[in-house]
Structures are given as C-alpha cells and as structure tokens.
Amino acid sequence: MSNSKKLFLRSKKVIPSGINSPVRYYDPYPFFVAKAQGSSMWDVDGNRYLDFCNGYGALLLGHRRKEIVSNVLLQLKKGTLYCAPTELEVELSELISKNFSSMRKVRLVNTGSEATMTAIRLARGFTKKKKIIKFEGCYHGAHDYVLVKAGSGAAHNGISISDGGLDEVSNNTLVVQYNNSDELASILEKEKDVAAVIVEPVLANMGLVLPEKNFLNDIRKLTKEHDSLLIFDEVVTGFRMSTGGAQKYYSIKPDITTLGKALGNGFVIAAVGGADKIMDMLSPEGKVYQASTYAGNPISVVAAISSVKTINKIKNKLYPRLERACKALASSLGDMASDMGIPHQINSISSMLQIFFTDRPVVDYSTAKAADSAKFKKLFGGLLKHGVFVAPSQFETVFLSSAHSDEDIKKAISAYERALKTVKK
Ligand SMILES: Cc1ncc(COP(=O)(O)O)c(C=O)c1O
Structure with a gap:
C-alpha cells in the first residue's frame, strides 16, 4: 500500500473526508505532499509532480521563491x-x-x-x-x-x-x-x-x-x-x-x-x-x-x-515570459486535441488556461457545465500518472508560475499528449 493511501486512511478517521478543503479530494485518494520547490512537488512516496495547480494561483513565483x-x-x-x-x-x-x-x-x-x-x-x-x-x-x-x-x-x-x-x-x-x-x-x-x-x-x-x-x-x-x-x-x-x-x-x-x-x-x-x-x-x-x-x-x-x-522588479521579464509559455501550452494542447479528433475548447489568458471537452464556446456557467467533466477526470488522472499535477476539477484553472522552465512546459505538453489519448478512448 502506498504511503499516500496509508495517510489517507489515517486522515479519514480524524479529518472530514480526509482533506481540509473540498476540491483537494479526488478518486481514489489524493497524493500526500512531502515537499515542494520551484515548479515541483514531491509526494510521500517519492513521486515528483510538475505543479500546475500552484496553490490555486497563489504561487505566481513558484514554491519557496x-x-x-x-x-x-x-x-x-x-x-x-x-x-x-x-x-x-x-x-x-x-x-x-x-x-x-x-x-x-x-x-x-x-x-x-x-x-x-x-x-x-x-x-x-x-x-x-x-x-x-x-x-x-x-x-x-x-x-x-x-x-x-x-x-x-x-x-x-x-x-x-x-x-x-x-x-x-x-x-x-x-x-x-x-x-x-x-x-x-x-x-x-x-x-x-x-x-x-x-x-x-x-x-x-x-x-x-x-x-x-x-x-x-x-x-x-x-x-x-x-x-x-x-x-x-x-x-x-x-x-x-x-x-x-x-x-x-x-x-x-x-x-x-x-x-x-x-x-x-x-x-x-x-x-x-x-x-x-x-x-x-x-x-x-x-x-x-x-x-x-x-x-x-x-x-x-x-x-x-x-x-x-x-x-515589481522582474515584471518586464515575468509577464511576457509567462504569457509566452501559457500560449505555447494552450496552442499545443489545442493542436493535439484537434489532431486526435477530440471536441474541445481552450480558454486562456495571461498565465492561466483550461480545456473543456465540448464543441461550444465556454462563456458562462451553463456552457461550462455543458462540458464533459467525465473526460476531464480522465485527463486529470492521465496527467497525474505522467507527473503533472493540475487542479483536480474541470471547474478550476491551470496556473503557470515563473518557476516553470521551458523544459517543464515541454514535459507538460508531452504529459497532456499521453493523457489526451486516454480521453479519446
Ligand atoms: C476569486 C476568489 N475570491 C475569493 C476566494 C476565497 O479565497 P480564500 O480561499 O483565500 O478564502 C477565492 C478562492 O479560491 C477566489 O478564487
């Protein structure tokens, strides 16, 4: 049994649902974190994840700047x-x-x-x-x-x-x-x-x-x-x-x-x-x-x-770089989904993006709700398996930080490609 699973079972006994904020839970149990640095987090089983949840957007400058x-x-x-x-x-x-x-x-x-x-x-x-x-x-x-x-x-x-x-x-x-x-x-x-x-x-x-x-x-x-x-x-x-x-x-x-x-x-x-x-x-x-x-x-x-x-000190580099990296991730993601024939929408701006599995533009609550969240769940699971952590919900956002290197973005694109294949099945 993994250390995360052991901790989750222990946690469920003393913490409602085993987590301290609802969106942190996903099936069958979340990984438990041991440490984080820059663009990565490590779980208690020694697995490393590129972090694109980034404290739900808090970590603009990455972990432990x-x-x-x-x-x-x-x-x-x-x-x-x-x-x-x-x-x-x-x-x-x-x-x-x-x-x-x-x-x-x-x-x-x-x-x-x-x-x-x-x-x-x-x-x-x-x-x-x-x-x-x-x-x-x-x-x-x-x-x-x-x-x-x-x-x-x-x-x-x-x-x-x-x-x-x-x-x-x-x-x-x-x-x-x-x-x-x-x-x-x-x-x-x-x-x-x-x-x-x-x-x-x-x-x-x-x-x-x-x-x-x-x-x-x-x-x-x-x-x-x-x-x-x-x-x-x-x-x-x-x-x-x-x-x-x-x-x-x-x-x-x-x-x-x-x-x-x-x-x-x-x-x-x-x-x-x-x-x-x-x-x-x-x-x-x-x-x-x-x-x-x-x-x-x-x-x-x-x-x-x-x-x-x-x-304020690094703003002239920070924002253009984040925007460039985000655009690269969003456009590769769009191309890969299109090549695989998966209906999708990608909304992206600045250092934030999200993919929705729907063929209608997502502009409000009802169009967001109409997206196929079961497919998103598969995507999330696939990303996790390939070492990329995004927020475990269709209704959250993917956040980039200044700690993401070009190499990290490349790794994320490759993880998305593999995860999208599981969505297609
Ligand atoms: C736009 C917005 N406002 C307010 C909040 C609440 O912030 P907190 O979770 O720090 O109470 C959040 C949290 O995600 C948020 O995204």
Whole structure:
C-alpha cells in the first residue's frame, strides 16, 4: 500500500473526508505532499509532480521563491505575531496602493473569503443599501453572502449552495449570468437596493472564462449609473495578470478591490482596499466592523512585501515570459486535441488556461457545465500518472508560475499528449 493511501486512511478517521478543503479530494485518494520547490512537488512516496495547480494561483513565483524564504527566515527571528502595528504593514499597504491606484487605503486580512466578506459589508455600510449582485459561477469564498446560486425566480434571488447556509442571507444576493450585461442592466433597473456588484474580472473558478469585449466596461458604467459600488474580486487576478491586476490589464477602476493568493505567494494574507471615503467607514473610526487576530502578522506581511517587490522588479521579464509559455501550452494542447479528433475548447489568458471537452464556446456557467467533466477526470488522472499535477476539477484553472522552465512546459505538453489519448478512448 502506498504511503499516500496509508495517510489517507489515517486522515479519514480524524479529518472530514480526509482533506481540509473540498476540491483537494479526488478518486481514489489524493497524493500526500512531502515537499515542494520551484515548479515541483514531491509526494510521500517519492513521486515528483510538475505543479500546475500552484496553490490555486497563489504561487505566481513558484514554491519557496528565494527572496521570500530568506526574508521570512529573518523575520522568524524577530517574532511571529505582535497584535500591535508595525512599519511593515505600512510599507506593504503603500506598495499595494502604488500598484493598484484604486486602492487608496488598504486593510490587510488573512484570506480571500475574509476580504470579500469585508468588501461587501463595506459596500452595504457605505451605500446604506442591502442587496448585492454576483455572477453565476464566480467564486468569492466560503461565506453566506456569496455561497449562493441562482434561484428560480425571475429576480434571480439567490439560494444557498450549502446546507446550513441561511436563505435569509442568500435572498439578498442576486445572481446574474456572467458576460450578460443586458441582464445586469435590467436587474439594476428593477432593483433599487443594490449596494454592490461583485465580479471576478476573469472568471477562474468555473474552469477559466474570459470577460467578453465591453462586459467589464458595461458593469462599471451600470454600477455608476445606479449608485452601486463595483467590487473587483482580484484574489486570483491580482498581481497575476499584471502588477496592477486585471484592473490595470483592462484599464477599469473599481470602487473596492480584494486581493489574496499571489499577494503572499503562498503565505496567508489577503487585502481589501478602495477610495478613502469608502475605506474610512471601517472601525474603529467608522462603523463597519472588521477585525482579526492574525491580520497584518509580520510573517505574512514580510512574505507579501518580498513577493510584491520581486514582482515589481522582474515584471518586464515575468509577464511576457509567462504569457509566452501559457500560449505555447494552450496552442499545443489545442493542436493535439484537434489532431486526435477530440471536441474541445481552450480558454486562456495571461498565465492561466483550461480545456473543456465540448464543441461550444465556454462563456458562462451553463456552457461550462455543458462540458464533459467525465473526460476531464480522465485527463486529470492521465496527467497525474505522467507527473503533472493540475487542479483536480474541470471547474478550476491551470496556473503557470515563473518557476516553470521551458523544459517543464515541454514535459507538460508531452504529459497532456499521453493523457489526451486516454480521453479519446
Ligand atoms: C476569486 C476568489 N475570491 C475569493 C476566494 C476565497 O479565497 P480564500 O480561499 O483565500 O478564502 C477565492 C478562492 O479560491 C477566489 O478564487
């Protein structure tokens, strides 16, 4: 019996489903990790995997980037948690603000979920309105405001995705089709109590779905017209699409932005920010409550400062190289699938991509859901067998990091080729 299997059986006895976040499970059991470095992870049985899951996008600079590790080691000698302010927090917030001009003031939090929860509460406090609008298939964390799917009513009042989620909360979240600004316009016309529209500017939680031309501009325009705030959830896209995230990439200025993942390159940190007049609503000066013991802890903050400084330093090489590698992977993947006669779509941008087994373009939730996920499962299994780890779900995204060498990309293409053969069968 493999060491991973032994650990999984042991884990199931003390951890629900044997894992600490649902998507980590796949049949028959996940490999258990021993260590990681650069573009690779090794499991407890000594197998090596090229990592294209990359902490669901967090590891833009790869595992154990040297500048980050050495700065964190230095900080470990000075303390791990003060719960009193530090110059480091000021420095990081200044850096974020410089990179994201819409984030004039920044609160540091721990996770993306905390950031979106705070952003929504802020929007409600600021506008004195109650409802929010989200787009079907966008993921903004595991809390009741956003763990919502479209209900059946004409107004698209959301219903909770989760047992234990309160429909009294979900009812205040309206759900609109992604890439459908006409639907958004008509709901905003009817519904006068909308505090904010929250969106993943590039949708990386339904596989990868790109915003169609004008979609983001339309949302910006409509939210302004209806006195609702626009929240860009850049937990995935922040720092990944550019030094200033998707908002810089598309030249759109949201009212509130949430960051996470690549901000700390694998350390636990997230942020929420916006204009002074919005951010000043936060307690203790303002009346919108937000708090956390670990917010701004020096270990995560040092890691984030190092990440952002490294990204800013290498940006001229980093982004073009990632984009080139991603394009090479996506186009080889497309060619191989076409040559094998496998109906497919590939969505790709920046350093992200995903393949869907369907002959219709994937532009929203229903077209993503229509893809053959059983085929994706085969692809995932095949990739794993050939030493490539991608997120184990059709509804996640393949992420590249700066640690992937040209050789790694070649190996990944060859693994995809072999895995696609199992899809074809
Ligand atoms: C776009 C987006 N927002 C928010 C979150 C929640 O972040 P976290 O898992 O750190 O709570 C995620 C997580 O995947 C995400 O992809």
